[in-house]
Amino acid sequence: MPDTTAPTTESSEANVDAVVIGAGMTGLMAAWTLTRLVKRVCVLESKSRPGGLVATTHYDGFLLEHGPFTILAKSPAFRRLLEYASQDLEIVTADPRAKARRFVLQHGKLVGIHGRAGPLTTRLYGLGAKARLLRGLLWSRPGPAEETNIFEAVSRRFGTAFATWAVDPLIRGIVTGDCRKLSLQAFFPAAGRHDAQVRSPFLAIVAARRRAAPAGKTLEQLDAIFPPRHCERLAKLRRELISFRDGLAALPTWLASQLDTPVRYATHATSITRSASEYVVTYTCRSSSDSAEAATGTVRAPALIITTPASVTARLLQPLCPDAASPLVSISHASLVVVHLGFESGQLTRLPHGFGFLVPTVEPAEPLLGTLFASRTFSHHAPQGHELLRVFLGQGTDRRLLEETDDQLVARAHDAIAEILGVTGPPVVTHVDRFSETIPLYELGHLERIAELSEKVAPLKGLVLAGSYRDGVSVSDRVAAGFAAALECAGIGEPSQSRNS
Template sequence: MKKVIVVGGGISGLATAFELRNKGAEAGIELDVTLLEKEERVGGKIWSIKEEGYLCEWGPNGFLDSKPQTLDLCRDLGASERLLRSNDNARKRFIYTGGALNRLPENGPMFLKSRLISWPGKLRLAMEPFIPKRTDGADETLASFGRRRLGEEALQKLISPMVSGIFAGDPETMSLRSCFSRIAELEDEYGSLITAMIKLAKKKKQETAQGKAVSSAAGPGGVLTSFRWGIQELTDILAEQLGSSTVVTGQPVTGLTRGSSVPWRLKTPTVDIDADVVILASPAHATAGIVSGVDAAMAQVLGEIPYASMTVVCFGYERERIAYDLNGFGYLIPKEEGMNTLGTLWDSSIFENRAPEGKVLLRSMLGGACFPEYVQLSDAEVMQRVKADLKATMGITADPSFIRIFRHPQAIPQYTVGHGKRLAALQERASALPGLFLTGNSYRGIGLNDCAAAANRTADEVVAHLKGR
């Protein structure tokens, strides 16, 4: 029997342990899998907090159903019937600019009528097919790409808010190929994003007529999906099916060394544990500390992956005290608007069961890579800034009757320029350390679908490694 230790009890570690148990059984390999989590609870950044009839998401609030990875995981867990799709209102998304919330256009006619982008900005966008594609293969920032292909206004009002909404990141430092590889591929293949969208739309129409389907050029799309009692249901189900004999909480890993009788030895404050395979599903900064004693160069590369801080603020209101029509997903704010928040989600409009009857739940985000100091603000200052922005954007003057503030000093990994080279360096270092595997959202995608895909891939790699020994 082979001993496997998974370090980290977030979605990545839990899903990897679950996938590995199943794939090991299919391959006829006897495995003893243990997952170690330093906190007293599992779930990592996934935490659905239920208080006073409100359901506040501490971290992510769901996943898109346009990719199969998380849906497949839920199916294997027997949890598909418990999934909750977001309200149709969630398709309506807004950008705050020019003193008003402007709906993000979903098609050509809506774009032409939209006041989000000025006519000069629209004309600049229309020139995109005539912009030569970049051929040097250099790792380009999202800001550089946006200015080059779409223009400054599109960068400020479309790309920058999207980057802050997904990564809490700064487009001036984020890598296009690491963050949005599909967009880079479209330029490489078609020379133009608009040309790609037209050709892929035509292809999709043809293949749909033949009973097939292709991805949209505009992105993954899909419907935001969660559970009635919050996305934490997913990690709770994983932990329940793995069982208490597999999942050990309150057990930090402080170091890693080569073993004597087996390849690896993990150090904890109470005991040393030998293992044939070690899977580190911890954040990059934590993983750096664990591997520092066995590979200083790997630890250095891991330490170069920065994280953005984030403060999440949940406000609950009596619905009658808000005059604004909350028929939508919420809005993002370009940093050029000079506001305090990155944006606000209308959580009780996105999913049912997020607020008591007759009340609404709004969730605002502050900080990110552009405003790292905001995570240090006092509760009073945070509330004052959020209230000021809600008054400016939606005319809300009432005081919330429910307030919760969650701080994340190291919230989201930042795939800055050079991230691809860092991944290549990590892969090279790991190849010299057989039986050691890295997984999680620090590397090839931050969303739940990305984590589920990485878990599946890591489990395959571990099985292949054990079969090859």
């Protein structure tokens, strides 16, 4: 199919059936789905590569993941994507010894919370706390129907020790947020529903395991658009932490290669207006990343999916729907720094086998959030005789850390882990990634903000907002959101407001 959207002159114009803004995992999945539903799809991406936050580089034998590190294949849409991609890409799974062994920092030492029984066998808290956890699992008070914070819900059900030492560090590890502020219902919708209904979480888990998973509408829609490929090995990957031999970036690169029309890279959407029943997206496009000359252009379509972060989406929608800005900009975002440190194996005298360790809020180690043992999880992430660590530093929404130099951040990360992991000598490889206001925090009131946003854009038929500020932040959630956005955009899926409720 000819590329009808290339800006060949100073100001070019094109008509397509659907435009997708952003070629991260959400936008690419949306575009791939749309290519099977409509004829001409145009994807605009401001960077010069696909993947958004998903980015991998190789340096001196080390494999560096600059965004997500591994994916839990929990959504049916992500598993279906894997079925197709695995024909071309080699999937790798986390070393089982590393996957099951996780640690929490307590009084400066690593304490294990390993495997499924970890919360009941760990030394993080005593027998009384374990009895409280067990009692809560068997029988505990349901929560209110309205939004509750995660810490409150977990403490009510299972006791404060479990919430403080197991759940709080886990949530900090996932979104760097404070579980005392995050909404259970927005962050874990299924757990929120169960919390309001179930008296015995244990019996509910047993019943759910016995019930065959219902086919569900999503599966039917997936089957219709992407017929199953019956990959037996993939059925077992449901609970695995996965990546690819060449790193996670292989997946968006593969997805982009499946589109009929190439993604328009280095193309920055600047505003959206509406003319008759079509959206008119204006963009600037640089022919190369260092080129000062930018061509402008417009692309028109009756359907539009926006997958950009909340602040960018608010700016893009300003001319079209200024009221949408308020709920979008009121969503808080966490900033963080990831410091990659490569060592010779002998330099880490106390590095255990495991996935990594997390730091609970009550442990005085700020700004250390945790450390992933990258090469223990995927051995090919470091050359023979070496180890790779990813040290996470952050202070919630506070951005000051990001202003420090690379040398300062490397020194901070090194000092923070030196005693814990028995580090001797300087790292042989270092790299710093900064994330400014990047991770959306689904804080209390989030569902109301999303409902308000949906209401404001409801009159704009054919427009779907699908950024990671809604419907989950994990890559698996983003792929599911991209698939659902494409169906909605093509007029065959549920509106996002009802998906969320």
